[in-house]
Each structure stands twice: as C-alpha cells, then as structure tokens.
Amino acid sequence: MRQITVLGATGSIGVSTLDVVARHPERFQVFALTAHRQLDKLREQCLQFHPRYAVLGDEALAAQLQQQLREHGLSTEVLAGEAGLVAVASHPDVDTVMAAIVGAAGLPSSFAAAQAGKRVLLANKETLVLAGKLFMDAVQASGAQLLPIDSEHNAIFQTLPRDYRNALVREHPRSHGIRRILLTASGGPFRDRDPATLHEVTPEQACAHPNWSMGRKISVDSATMMNKGLEVIEAHWLFSTPVELIDVVIHPQSIVHSMVEYLDGSILAQLGSPDMRTPIAYALDYPQRIEAGVSPLEFGKFGALNFYPPDLQRFPCLRLAFDALRAAGAMPAVLNAANEVAVDAFLSRRIRFTDIARLVETTLEHYQPAAPSDMESTLAVDTEARRQAMVQMKALAC
Numbered sequence: 001m002r003q004i005t006v007l008g009a010t011g012s013i014g015v016s017t018l019d020v021v022a023r024h025p026e027r028f029q030v031f032a033l034t035a036h037r038q039l040d041k042l043r044e045q046c047l048q049f050h051p052r053y054a055v056l057g058d059e060a061l062a063a064q065l066q067q068q069l070r071e072h073g074l075s076t077e078v079l080a081g082e083a084g085l086v087a088v089a090s091h092p093d094v095d096t097v098m099a100a101i102v103g104a105a106g107l108p109s110s111f112a113a114a115q116a117g118k119r120v121l122l123a124n125k126e127t128l129v130l131a132g133k134l135f136m137d138a139v140q141a142s143g144a145q146l147l148p149i150d151s152e153h154n155a156i157f158q159t160l161p162r163d164y165r166n167a168l169v170r171e172h173p174r175s176h177g178i179r180r181i182l183l184t185a186s187g188g189p190f191r192d193r194d195p196a197t198l199h200e201v202t203p204e205q206a207c208a209h210p211n212w213s214m215g216r217k218i219s220v221d222s223a224t225m226m227n228k229g230l231e232v233i234e235a236h237w238l239f240s241t242p243v244e245l246i247d248v249v250i251h252p253q254s255i256v257h258s259m260v261e262y263l264d265g266s267i268l269a270q271l272g273s274p275d276m277r278t279p280i281a282y283a284l285d286y287p288q289r290i291e292a293g294v295s296p297l298e299f300g301k302f303g304a305l306n307f308y309p310p311d312l313q314r315f316p317c318l319r320l321a322f323d324a325l326r327a328a329g330a331m332p333a334v335l336n337a338a339n340e341v342a343v344d345a346f347l348s349r350r351i352r353f354t355d356i357a358r359l360v361e362t363t364l365e366h367y368q369p370a371a372p373s374d375m376e377s378t379l380a381v382d383t384e385a386r387r388q389a390m391v392q393m394k395a396l397a398c
C-alpha cells in the first residue's frame with residue numbers, strides 16, 4: 001500500500017487526486033491531508049479517508065478541526081501551519097507526496113518532500129519557478145522520484161526516451177536525439193478577444209477557462225498566458241532543457257497535451273481528454289497504468305485540431321517569462337512573486353486585467369537582486385519582490 005500525503009487536498013488538484021485514490025483502495029492509503037482555511041471541506045475529506053494527520057493554516061483552525069474529528073470518533077491528529085506541512089511531507093512512513101498547494105506557499109513543503117527522498121508528484125509549478133536549481137539538486141541528492149503533474153509536463157515525460165526520463169542527472173537533450181520540446185497552450189478564454197477590450201474583463205470571465213476546470217490563480221494565469229510562461233521555466237528545470245529548445249504552440253482544443261520532437265523528424269505527442277486525473281493516475285502508480293475515471297477521447301466528436309504560434313503582443317506575460325528565464329538568477333523568482341501579487345489584486349478587483357503584465361514588468365525592471373544560493377535567500381527574494389510589487393502597484397496607480 002502506498003502511503004500518500006496530499007498537500008492542498010481541498011483544491012482542484014487535491015480533489016482530483018482523492019478521486020483517483022478512492023478508486024483504488026487496495027493500492028493507496030491516505031496518510032495526511034492539508035488545506036489552508038477550508039475547514040469544512042477538509043473535515044469531510046477526513047471523514048471519508050481517515051488520514052493519520054490533517055493540517056490547517058493556523059492553530060485556531062487546527063484546534064477546531066481536532067475537536068470536530070474527535071466528536072466523530074476519528075483518531076486523526078491535526079497539525080498547524082508550515083511546520084505541520086513540512087512534517088507530513090517528510091514523515092518517514094510516507095512514500096508519495098502530492099504537492100498541490102498553490103503559489104510560493106507550496107515551496108517549503110514540496111522542498112521537504114524532495115529532501116526526504118519521497119516520490120514527489122509535483123503540481124506546484126511555482127516551486128520550480130522560484131527555486132528550480134535548489135529543488136532539482138535536492139531531488140538528486142536524496143534520490144527522490146520526481147513525477148510532473150502539470151498536464152504538459154506529464155505529457156512530455158511520457159513521450160521522452162525512457163533512459164532520459166528516469167535519469168537523475170541528464171546529458172544535453174540533443175545527445176538523446178531530442179530536437180525540441182513543444183509545449184501546447186489553449187490560449188485561455190481571451191485567445192480571440194479584441195485586445196483593446198482586455199482592460200475591462202472581470203475575474204469571473206478570466207476564471208472561465210474553455211477546457212479546464214482549475215483553481216482561481218492558475219485560471220487567471222491561463223488567461224494572461226503567464227501560466228505557459230511559468231510552464232516554460234518548469235520544463236527547463238524538469239527536463240534539463242535549454243530555453244532555446246522549448247517552443248510554445250497554441251492548440252485551442254487541449255487534446256494534444258504536449259510533444260517532443262526528435263532529430264529524425266518524428267514528433268511524439270500524448271493525447272487525451274482534458275482531465276487532470278490522467279496525469280495524476282499516471283504519476284500515482286508509475287510505471288503502471290491504472291483506471292482514472294476519465295472519459296475516453298471520442299475522435300468522431302471533436303473535429304479539427306488546430307496549431308499556431310503564440311502572439312506575444314497580445315500575451316506580454318509569456319514574453320516576460322521567457323525574458324526572466326533567459327536572465328536567470330533571481331529573475332524567475334521575482335517574476336513569480338510579482339505575478340502572485342498582481343493576480344491576487346486582480347481577483348479582489350483592485351487592479352485591471354491588463355495591469356497584471358504592467359505590474360510584473362515594472363517589478364522586474366526595478367528589482368534585480370543577486371541570484372539566491374539557498375532556500376532562505378530564495379524566500380527572502382520572494383518576500384522583497386512582493387514588497388516591491390506593492391510599491392509598483394501604487395506608483396502605477398493601477
């Protein structure tokens with residue numbers, strides 16, 4: 001039985017993970033479930049899965065949940081805050097950790113799982129954007145098994161040569177016959193919208209993704225295409241691939257989840273319904289394939305598949321992410337922090353949709369710290385970049 005910790009259990013990825021887990025009670029046992037503030041949802045999940053531990057964002061919430069679970073006769077122990085997350089991510093009895101917290105808040109716990117040598121199912125792409133080198137070094141040092149959950153990276157993982165896929169230290173992709181990685185992108189809800197009207201879109205419109213149902217932060221990132229920018233950085237670290245070998249292709253139907261092109265001209269792709277339970281199931285029991293509850297793709301129904309290059313004028317966030325990756329050092333971490341501040345401000349209607357890119361760009365211009373060398377200095381860059389983004393928000397009078 002695999003003992004599984006689900007970090008961010010109440011979110012979109014967390015719920016899909018538990019859906020797959022529940023289909024295979026003979027294979028998986030839930031060791032710990034965590035949430036930030038969603039006490040009621042976490043309680044219901046605890047009542048269904050009987051984890052050994054649960055974690056909530058602060059002591060008061062944790063005490064409340066502890067009391068409620070006792071009343072239901074459950075022996076689950078409830079922990080609080082970051083220390084609780086780190087404890088359940090690195091506990092010796094755990095073998096698999098789903099890292100599905102949103103944003104930089106997920107970094108310490110996903111890093112702890114990597115350091116402890118777990119099978120890490122990484123949904124939290126921000127971990128690699130903030131601390132790609134440190135995280136990959138930790139994976140290598142501990143011998144952790146890193147499996148990507150992001151659908152594009154999971155697709156790439158599936159279509160890479162097996163020796164390259166499973167190597168902890170990789171040679172240049174060209175020496176494995178790989179010409180380039182093609183990351184597909186739906187283009188989000190505003191792919192064809194008149195750019196002159198983008199300043200007036202609402203959080204509700206930005207969160208209404210045409211193909212995927214996701215948390216609010218990643219939905220806004222998909223609408224700005226910052227999500228694809230973060231994914232380019234994620235692919236760079238996950239697959240030891242130089243930025244010039246990573247291309248983005250707009251593919252509105254989200255059926256082809258990404259591709260790898262080889263030197264002989266072959267392109268291998270992974271296809272499927274846009275349902276995160278596919279990559280989750282693939283990673284949960286890798287290398288075995290298990291039932292995920294995903295409806296089969298009906299070729300007769302979806303008609304044409306289209307592909308075309310992205311428009312960097314319409315989607316400045318994608319350009320900013322490519323620039324941050326080329327600049328390297330601390331710049332991807334600054335990009336990520338400024339984006340989190342901007343998305344949060346947009347979701348609470350403090351800035352307009354088009355201000356997100358403006359805010360990220362000016363923060364990148366004004367704050368260019370030295371490359372962080374450890375986790376502490378990475379988190380310090382993140383904190384300062386957030387402060388700078390708040391200053392820029394005032395200066396821009398967004």
Ligand code: NAD
Nearest residue numbers: 008009010011012013035036101102105123124125214215
């Ligand atoms: P979500 O907003 O639906 O869920 C986030 C989860 O994290 C919740 O359980 C929440 O309680 C927890 N959380 C939020 N803030 C926290 C904090 N400060 N401390 C501890 N826990 C906190 O998000 P999601 O859509 O499930 O995305 C999770 C991660 O997976 C993100 O990094 C996202 O980019 C990535 N991802 C999601 C999808 C998708 O389809 N939803 C696809 C690919 C990658």
Ligand code: MG
Nearest residue numbers: 150151152231
């Ligand atoms: Mg993705």
